[in-house]
Amino acid sequence: MQRRIDVLVCSGAACVSAHSAEVKTALAREIDARDLADEVRLVETGCMGPCELGPVLLVYPDGAFYIRVTPEDAAEIVEEHFLKGRPVRRLLWESPDARRIAEGKKLVPFFEKQQKIVLSNCGEIDPETIEEYIAVGGYEALGQALTESTPEALVETIVASGLRGRGGAGFPTGLKWRLVAGEPGSTKYVVCNADEGDPGAFMDRSLLEGDPHAVIEGMAIAAFAVGATHGYVYVRAEYPLAIRRLNHAIDQARKLGLLGENILETGFSFDLEVRIGAGAFVCGEETALIASIEGERGVPRTRPPYPSSAGVFGRPTLINNAETWGNIRHIVLRGAEWFSSIGTPESPGTKVFALSGKVVNTGLVEVPMGTTLRELIYDIGGGVPDGKALKAVQTGGPSGGCIPADRIDTPIDYESLRELGAIMGSGGVIVMDEDNCMVNIAKFFLEFTCDESCGKCVPCRAGTRQMLDILERITEGEGRPSDVEQLRSLGETIVATSLCGLGRSAPNPVLSTIEHFGDEYRAHIEDRACPAKVCTALIRYGISAEACKACDKCRAVCPVTAIRGTPGNPPYALDAEVCVRCGRCAEVCPFGAIRIETGAANRETQGVGGV
Amino acid sequence: MKLEELREIRERASKEMGLRKGNARAKVLIGMGTSGIAAGARDVMAAFLDEISVRNLTDVVVTQSGERGLASSEPVVEVHVDGEPTVVYGRMTADRARRVVVDHLVNGNAVSEFVIEVRE
Numbered sequence: 001m002q003r004r005i006d007v008l009v010c011s012g013a014a015c016v017s018a019h020s021a022e023v024k025t026a027l028a029r030e031i032d033a034r035d036l037a038d039e040v041r042l043v044e045t046g047c048m049g050p051c052e053l054g055p056v057l058l059v060y061p062d063g064a065f066y067i068r069v070t071p072e073d074a075a076e077i078v079e080e081h082f083l084k085g086r087p088v089r090r091l092l093w094e095s096p097d098a099r100r101i102a103e104g105k106k107l108v109p110f111f112e113k114q115q116k117i118v119l120s121n122c123g124e125i126d127p128e129t130i131e132e133y134i135a136v137g138g139y140e141a142l143g144q145a146l147t148e149s150t151p152e153a154l155v156e157t158i159v160a161s162g163l164r165g166r167g168g169a170g171f172p173t174g175l176k177w178r179l180v181a182g183e184p185g186s187t188k189y190v191v192c193n194a195d196e197g198d199p200g201a202f203m204d205r206s207l208l209e210g211d212p213h214a215v216i217e218g219m220a221i222a223a224f225a226v227g228a229t230h231g232y233v234y235v236r237a238e239y240p241l242a243i244r245r246l247n248h249a250i251d252q253a254r255k256l257g258l259l260g261e262n263i264l265e266t267g268f269s270f271d272l273e274v275r276i277g278a279g280a281f282v283c284g285e286e287t288a289l290i291a292s293i294e295g296e297r298g299v300p301r302t303r304p305p306y307p308s309s310a311g312v313f314g315r316p317t318l319i320n321n322a323e324t325w326g327n328i329r330h331i332v333l334r335g336a337e338w339f340s341s342i343g344t345p346e347s348p349g350t351k352v353f354a355l356s357g358k359v360v361n362t363g364l365v366e367v368p369m370g371t372t373l374r375e376l377i378y379d380i381g382g383g384v385p386d387g388k389a390l391k392a393v394q395t396g397g398p399s400g401g402c403i404p405a406d407r408i409d410t411p412i413d414y415e416s417l418r419e420l421g422a423i424m425g426s427g428g429v430i431v432m433d434e435d436n437c438m439v440n441i442a443k444f445f446l447e448f449t450c451d452e453s454c455g456k457c458v459p460c461r462a463g464t465r466q467m468l469d470i471l472e473r474i475t476e477g478e479g480r481p482s483d484v485e486q487l488r489s490l491g492e493t494i495v496a497t498s499l500c501g502l503g504r505s506a507p508n509p510v511l512s513t514i515e516h517f518g519d520e521y522r523a524h525i526e527d528r529a530c531p532a533k534v535c536t537a538l539i540r541y542g543i544s545a546e547a548c549k550a551c552d553k554c555r556a557v558c559p560v561t562a563i564r565g566t567p568g569n570p571p572y573a574l575d576a577e578v579c580v581r582c583g584r585c586a587e588v589c590p591f592g593a594i595r596i597e598t599g600a601a602n603r604e605t606q607g608v609g610g611v
Numbered sequence: 612m613k614l615e616e617l618r619e620i621r622e623r624a625s626k627e628m629g630l631r632k633g634n635a636r637a638k639v640l641i642g643m644g645t646s647g648i649a650a651g652a653r654d655v656m657a658a659f660l661d662e663i664s665v666r667n668l669t670d671v672v673v674t675q676s677g678e679r680g681l682a683s684s685e686p687v688v689e690v691h692v693d694g695e696p697t698v699v700y701g702r703m704t705a706d707r708a709r710r711v712v713v714d715h716l717v718n719g720n721a722v723s724e725f726v727i728e729v730r731e
Contacts, residue, residue: 004660004673006631039660060631061672084643085675124631134617135624143614256620257612265613 005040005082008058010123012047012206013241014363019071020055026074031082040082043132046210047202048123050110051363053093058123066091110361113379115342117350118326119366122210127245130252133213139258141329145221146266149332154225155181158328160336162348166203167193167284167321168396168425169501170347170414176318179308180226183316188228190219191312193289194235194242194322197281198397199448201428203352204322206364208235208242211326212249216272218320218328220259223270226318231272232293233322236279246274281398281452285500286311286319288454299454300500321426323352343369347413357394357430360385373408377431388433391532392516396425398445398452399505401512402438421512423505437534438517439524442510443471449506460503463494467510475535479525484514529599536581539598545571547593554585554594629669636670637716639663642687643675650685651704658705659688662712671716684727690715701727 009015009024024042031040048056053067057077064087066077073091080086116122125132133139145154159174180188192215196204208215219231235243250272253259261269275293282288283298290312292298311317327349331339340348347369353376356362360382367376373393377383384390392402401422403410410416414424432441450464467490470483491507498504514521523529530538543554543563550570555563562579565572571593574585586594629635641647641656656673663671681687684701690711691697698721700711707725714722721729 004656006628008631061635061674083675084648085641125628131620131624132628134621135628137621139617140621143617147614256617258617264617 003039003041004061006060007040007042007082008045008048008060008123009042010046010048010054010056010058011044012051012054012123012209012364013202013239014047014051015054015056016241018054018068022071023055023057023069023074026071027078030074030078034078034083036078036082040078043126044128045125046122046127047119047206047364049114049119049364050093050361052361053363059087062087065093067093110363110365110380110382113371113375114366115350115368116366117330117342118207118214118323118352119210119364120330121214122206122364125211127210127212128248130213130249130256130258133211137333138213138329139217139253141332142217142220142224142258143264145224145332146264146268151181151225151227154221154332157331157336158225161331161339162336162345163324163327163331163339164347164414165321166323166327166351166426168399168423170424173320173324176308176320177222177226179306180228180316180318183309185316186227186229187313187315188226189312189315189317190223190226190228190231191289191293191307191317191319192219192231192233192322192325193284193286193319194233194239195277195284195289196236196239196322196426197279197284197452198399198426198428199445200356200430201354201397201426203354203364203427205239205242207322207326207352208233208239208246212242212246213253214329215246215322215325216249216253216259218325219272220263220270221328221332222318222320222325224268226316228318229270231270232275232312233272234275234277234283234289234293236277236283238279243274243276250274280454281448282454282500282502285502288500289319290317299456300502302499323427344411344413346415351412351424351427353427353429355381355429355431358384358388358390358433358436359431367412369413370411372411373403376412376429377408381431384431384433388435390431391434391436392432392438394422394430394432394441394445394509395428396423396505396508397428398448399423399501399508400425400428401508402432402441402516403512404516421508421515423508435532435534437475437530437532438513438520439471439475439530440532440534442513443468443475445509446471446506449502453502453506457497457499457503459494459497460499460506463490464503464506466490467494467507471510474521474524475530475537477524477528477535477537479521479528481525483525484518484521487511488514523599527599531598533596533598539581539596540576541574541579541581541583541585542576542595542597543572543574544593544595547591548572549591549593551590553588553590557584557588559584626669635672637668637672637690637692639671639673639716640676640689640691641673642681642685642689644685646682647685647687652686654705655686655688655703655708658708659712662709663716666712666717668712668716681727687727690721692716692719697730698726699728699730700725 057066155177163173164170194204277283283292285300288298288300307317343349350366352366390405394402446468450468453460455461491511548571552567562575686703688700714720
């Protein structure tokens with residue numbers, strides 16, 4: 001019997017957390033119950049992108065895209081859709097702005113503006129079945145490289161493509177390849193840096209989970225090009241699913257003779273090993289990563305010598321980020337010219353971003369370089385939820401910076417972002433709205449880097465601590481007039497005097513918010529006010545006498561009995577001295593009677609509603 | 612394994628994934644509303660799937676639709692072939708389904724005795 005329906009069940013980590021495995025089990029049970037097992041196949045795939053809407057299902061051949069599916073929905077989907085051919089409309093993706101039901105993936109704006117190259121297989125194939133990867137052209141690039149090309153030609157193809165490192169700094173990938181290829185000696189290594197540490201970033205994880213063979217194939221091609229015989233994939237232990245799928249993929253590739261001795265019977269040998277990191281942020285830095293692979297403590301060292309001449313075990317080593325590796329096979333198959341025609345002349349190709357924060361469609365997206373932040377946030381991301389105003393976009397994680405809302409027409413490429421004091425980074429994009437306090441955000445990122453500093457360099461170890469103390473003081477309402485200048489001076493010193501990228505970029509979130517949101521720092525220090533009403537030390541709750549209807553809800557939830565009143569006898573009163581500013585009363589008040597005051601207004605009107 | 616063998620695997624495996632490519636030449640739409648199913652649409656679909664599989668027609672997609680209103684003619688099947696008018700067949704059976712596969716989908720001749728409607 002011929003199969004007539006393929007059901008792709010997203011099994012990226014976000015959907016797995018949302019119980020996609022239970023959904024799959026329930027679907028399988030319902031399919032069996034209706035004797036459809038021969039006609040309908042369930043396929044587990046990697047991340048499809050719109051994580052916010054998980055668990056998601058994509059049904060072929062009609063392309064119906066189901067969101068937020070629960071195991072209880074399985075019977076209805078199988079009965080109505082798979083058996084009777086009527087897609088269950090209540091579960092189909094509905095675009096929040098257009099309110100239209102999109103019955104095919106191509107109609108969903110989230111996918112429409114994207115151009116998937118690296119992620120082309122994620123969510124389309126079963127990452128645990130090598131045959132599916134081969135079916136969509138997998139290992140063809142490796143085969144062609146080994147039989148029809150030469151190492152020199154491959155290196156020059158990558159140089160000509162203009163591909164730049166997707167890990168953050170944007171160093172030209174081809175030049176790295178050329179350096180390693182030019183090193184003498186027969187023992188060289190290729191390394192995949194999948195130590196993705198930025199809070200909110202999950203590009204590498206999704207690629208390894210959804211298309212592990214693409215990374216393996218890219219590394220094998222590079223190994224042939226630079227003369228390496230052994231490779232390491234460095235992944236953090238926090239990514240168990242990625243590690244499992246990667247190991248499984250390596251085993252499958254070995255069985256088919258695509259890794260190991262005499263690959264494709266060409267005489268070329270290459271094998272791969274997974275090294276699991278403990279999750280230290282600094283191990284994303286290449287020299288620390290190399291130390292960790294060698295079994296040493298993950299601490300950076302001075303460069304030169306660069307890893308290209310003395311890397312793993314002192315041998316020439318080619319390190320690229322997972323997403324960079326994912327580009328290689330496409331460039332080999334379709335040529336350097338094709339690749340450089342995508343994106344911008346200086347930053348060709350696409351970039352994968354993890355979109356999160358105050359945006360409707362959070363998830364994983366891939367767009368051509370040069371796409372503006374506006375397109376990324378509004379067209380693909382669906383804009384800021386609840387009608388709030390966009391305030392800033394944070395790119396590059398703790399090493400990056402905040403870009404203010406009035407600059408969102410900036411095209412995304414390495415240089416444009418750097419000019420704004422942010423960086424491309426590995427691809428984390430955090431959207432912030434009017435309710436985010438920029439001082440508090442800067443403090444959050446600095447807490448992270450201060451904690452993750454390896455301690456080797458004094459400026460990073462002690463300097464980030466000093467900066468954090470000042471930021472804590474400011475958000476506590478104890479800021480001093482000299483604080484902003486002090487932060488700037490400390491930040492610039494740390495940038496100038498740290499050994500590795502962690503220290504050199506750690507002050508970025510602070511420096512970029514001082515530059516673009518200096519008035520918020522001044523408000524905190526001079527007016528003791530938090531304009532976004534986030535910093536609890538600087539806000540006061542009160543009850544508006546006009547709006548209060550004495551419904552008693554606020555009093556009932558207050559954990560510290562700061563609210564007094566009699567039901568039906570407004571207004572209630574809030575004792576600001578007792579209040580711990582937890583915000584529960586504001587959440588439950590049906591009349592918007594709870595007012596939050598800050599700064600000068602706070603002092604003048606404290607005890608609104610009378611204490 | 613040699614590169615040729617890799618390409619053979621690809622050949623085989625990509626057939627398995629034909630449904631996801633959306634490059635079907637023809638689509639068979641089987642009315643699977645309540646009355647369609649009651650009139651035997653499941654057997655008709657099974658016959659279509661089986662015959663298409665036996666003849667290795669990888670560019671034909673079989674799918675289902677709901678009730679079309681022609682209860683008296685159920686099971687109703689629509690055949691869309693790229694570039695040709697849509698042909699609607701009525702009162703289908705498993706045997707008739709097999710004939711439609713051979714005559715219409717393989718040889719390109721609609722089976723006029725079962726046709727109840729032709730739409731441009």
